Amino acid sequence: MWLLNGLDLRHQRWECHVLNRHRPGPAVRASRSVAIPRVIVGRNLMPGLDRLINISDFEREARRRLPAPIFDVIAGGSGDEETLSRNGEALRALRLRPRVLTDVRKRDLSTTVFGEKISLPVILAPVGYQRMLHRHAEIASALAAEAAGTVFVCNTISTYPLETIAETTSGPKWFQLYLPEDKTAASDLVERVEAAGYSALCLTVDTQVPAKRERDIRNRMTVPLRPDPRMILAALRRPRWAIDFLLGGVGRNAAQVPMSIDAAGRAIASTTRPVTVEDFAWLRERWNGPLIVKGVMRGEDCERIIELGADGIVVSNHGGRQLDSAQSTIEALPAIVEALAGRAPVFIDGGFRRGTDVAKALALGARAVLVGRPFLFGLAVGGQSGVEKVIDIFRDELDSTIGLLGYASVRDLDSDAVAPTR
Numbered sequence: 564m565w566l567l568n569g570l571d572l573r574h575q576r577w578e579c580h581v582l583n584r585h586r587p588g589p590a591v592r593a594s595r596s597v598a599i600p601r602v603i604v605g606r607n608l609m610p611g612l613d614r615l616i617n618i619s620d621f622e623r624e625a626r627r628r629l630p631a632p633i634f635d636v637i638a639g640g641s642g643d644e645e646t647l648s649r650n651g652e653a654l655r656a657l658r659l660r661p662r663v664l665t666d667v668r669k670r671d672l673s674t675t676v677f678g679e680k681i682s683l684p685v686i687l688a689p690v691g692y693q694r695m696l697h698r699h700a701e702i703a704s705a706l707a708a709e710a711a712g713t714v715f716v717c718n719t720i721s722t723y724p725l726e727t728i729a730e731t732t733s734g735p736k737w738f739q740l741y742l743p744e745d746k747t748a749a750s751d752l753v754e755r756v757e758a759a760g761y762s763a764l765c766l767t768v769d770t771q772v773p774a775k776r777e778r779d780i781r782n783r784m785t786v787p788l789r790p791d792p793r794m795i796l797a798a799l800r801r802p803r804w805a806i807d808f809l810l811g812g813v814g815r816n817a818a819q820v821p822m823s824i825d826a827a828g829r830a831i832a833s834t835t836r837p838v839t840v841e842d843f844a845w846l847r848e849r850w851n852g853p854l855i856v857k858g859v860m861r862g863e864d865c866e867r868i869i870e871l872g873a874d875g876i877v878v879s880n881h882g883g884r885q886l887d888s889a890q891s892t893i894e895a896l897p898a899i900v901e902a903l904a905g906r907a908p909v910f911i912d913g914g915f916r917r918g919t920d921v922a923k924a925l926a927l928g929a930r931a932v933l934v935g936r937p938f939l940f941g942l943a944v945g946g947q948s949g950v951e952k953v954i955d956i957f958r959d960e961l962d963s964t965i966g967l968l969g970y971a972s973v974r975d976l977d978s979d980a981v982a983p984t985r
């Protein structure tokens with residue numbers, strides 16, 4: 564029973580920016596006094612991290628450490644997981660074309676996004692469920708992004724309040740928005756995001772209706788976690804995870820509006836809804852900063868999106884978690900780059916696991932790549948250090964990729980670097 568309570572009520576509180584309508588008043592300000600160490604786990608102090616030399620190693624280690632139903636939540640996709648696989652397969656099927664006799668002794672991985680310089684074109688995608696992987700959740704990920712000099716994208720349903728994340732980390736930060744149906748709640752949320760200092764808003768548009776995620780159905784997985792006997796059994800098989808989960812102080816200290824597990828579940832479900840042109844226009848009026856649309860897969864949609872005032876596009880199929888059988892993102896990218904014709908930066912995610920993958924997307928016109936599962940695996944394995952190591956792997960691999968390709972800067976990569984597919 565204690566374990567039930569521990570899993571459920573005492574430790575599993577979810578920040579829900581949607582329902583949490585209050586302004587960051589005394590309750591949230593109180594969270595500033597919460598002692599959140601800036602470096603939660605000393606860099607590379609996590610034993611065994613050095614053994615993990617690529618993203619597949621991190622995935623394998625995450626599978627070993629997490630209860631199976633939780634690993635499935637992050638690793639799985641929808642339906643037959645065709646899109647999930649296709650994202651990676653299509654990237655790997657592309658061939659690079661190295662050039663020679665160029666001076667690549669000094670290489671530069673940095674780029675700019677909406678006027679902010681980032682040290683490498685790899686951004687941490689907005690992802691939920693981070694609290695299920697490590698008790699420091701978004702704080703650990705955001706600190707790792709800051710240490711690496713790249714963007715952290717806070718998701719709408721994070722476990723720490725958006726203000727706490729903004730106050731704890733000083734790196735570049737965007738906020739991912741699932742636009743609440745209720746306009747008062749939406750307005751309040753956008754104001755909070757602005758007040759907290761997030762530099763860009765990333766509106767997700769590909770969750771019109773719920774997807775069929777069969778691993779979660781079979782595992783009877785619910786988010787937030789419910790103490791189902793299977794879940795408890797799975798947790799007992801992973802005691803290290805269970806201890807971390809139970810130690811987690813999220814919610815107890817975060818001082819957001821306390822929510823019952825049911826209310827949190829309803830709030831999470833309410834984020835799945837179609838975003839209309841009217842919604843977009845409404846949001847554009849309220850948000851003055853860069854507005855990025857995430858979940859675009861067709862070039863034809865871009866004209867309207869740009870006319871409505873978007874400043875950037877993320878080519879995304881939600882990592883194969885929404886429409887199964889959708890095209891891979893790398894296949895969709897060229898038409899979107901062509902349609903935008905330089906009017907707005909194009910970002911992409913889905914299946915990026917290697918520096919070579921990143922180089923291919925940049926060569927085909929993406930400004931930067933977002934990664935989701937890779938950093939979640941890092942978070943599960945080693946908290947902040949794990950995420951930092953994952954970013955380091957991308958950095959090292961991208962550095963050697965552009966050098967071997969014969970380019971001195973990621974900004975110089977062009978379509979000649981990739982062999983035509985037909």
Ligand SMILES: Cc1cc2nc3c(=O)[nH]c(=O)nc-3n(C[C@H](O)[C@H](O)[C@H](O)COP(=O)(O)O)c2cc1C
Pocket residue numbers: 636637638650688689690691692718719720739767857879880881882883884912913914915933934935936937
């Ligand atoms: C566990 C999980 C949770 C996610 N949660 C969100 C979310 O809350 N909002 C969102 O826009 N995208 C979400 N995504 C999608 C990611 O932002 C991103 O599009 C995807 O993970 C990229 O594919 P990759 O995991 O292969 O890198 C989620 C993805 C995963 C795996």
